[in-house]
Amino acid sequence: MDEIAILKAIVREMQKGVLVLDKDGTILYANPFFMRNYAPHVEVRGSSIDGLVDSVPLVGAIAEVLKKRKTTGTESIEINDRDRFFKIRTVGLQDTESNLIVFIEDITEEKRVEAIKKDFVANVSHELRTPLASIKGYAETLLDGGLEDRDKLKEFLRIIDKHATRMSRLIEDLLILSRLESHDVPMEQEPIDIYKLIASITEGFKKHAQDKGITLSIKKNGRVPDVLGDRVRLEQVMVNLLDNAIKYTPQGGKVDVIVRYQDGEVRVDVKDTGIGIPPEDMPRIFERFYRVDKARSRELGGTGLGLAIVKHIVQGLNGKVWVESVPSKGSTFSFTLKPAR
Ligand SMILES: Nc1ncnc2c1ncn2[C@@H]1O[C@H](COP(=O)(O)OP(=O)(O)OP(=O)(O)O)[C@@H](O)[C@H]1O
Ligand SMILES: [Mg+2]
Incomplete structure (x- = not known):
């Protein structure tokens, strides 16, 4: 294989954008990564960079950098294009002073x-x-x-x-x-009778719920196969979800746990009739330290790590976790697990 072919392959496979510009700002070369990610359906090669400013927003940001460029040597600068950040490195081509290679890295x-x-x-x-x-x-x-x-x-x-x-x-x-x-x-991946595990954890919360005037129940919908999971970790998941459900449900409320087999997965719902979660907080609820009402949660002894732990464990077991909620009506936290075969 000759050197040119090797170099071509490298630029072709590179997971970074590469542009080569001449002194007038005409694009002599754009590598496939650049075209695919930043300028799909646009004729880039042969176009002037100024002519592309409107159709390819990132090129507009690069054009700004080039205008401010002082030296003919190597320069590195960070830019942002809408909600993304890029590191732009410009290198003067040695043989022809005014030609420029631009490397674009999404950071x-x-x-x-x-x-x-x-x-x-x-x-x-x-x-x-x-x-x-x-x-x-x-x-x-x-x-x-x-x-x-x-x-x-x-x-x-x-x-x-x-x-x-x-x-x-x-x-x-x-x-x-x-x-x-x-x-x-590492996560254990052993077959677990999930209903039995959940029932025993729920049993442990009965007294706590009762003291708060909350009815706690567990139900199985149809036959539920064993899941592949990690016993200790799954207990952590249930403890955190039940602790929340009881903590954020006022006296007289209800917490229901439902286990079922659906669409090839085992699904667990922890449903409460509590204070609910405002829609604007929903996307962040699984983040570490995120609490809807910091003062209130802290008063109840919370640090906002419970749901982050839940998410980590469920995802670590290749499951999904999500929440549905209506403020002052209640919340349902659900997760799925793969059945053991
Ligand atoms: N069942 C629920 N009903 C209403 N809000 C909830 C419920 N579960 C969680 N939340 C909200 O999500 C936030 C994050 O929950 P998370 O379990 O991570 O933290 P925490 O319960 O505040 O503290 P910790 O679990 O560390 O004791 C809570 O502070 C609360 O605002
Ligand atoms: Mg919690």
């Missing part, structure tokens, strides 16, 4: 991950700071001579204990999430 995903990381650190710090400030405040008050009043002492210690519990729950949930994400502990 939207990197940007997103970067933002999530920043957010995450800010969130964790914030979530730890609040209980810590409380613990410190109450401990200081006690040290400052608050030890005499036995009732006060007991009350303050109870508050300190509550905040310490919150912090250890937060750290535990973070560890679960990080283990799920790192795939350190």
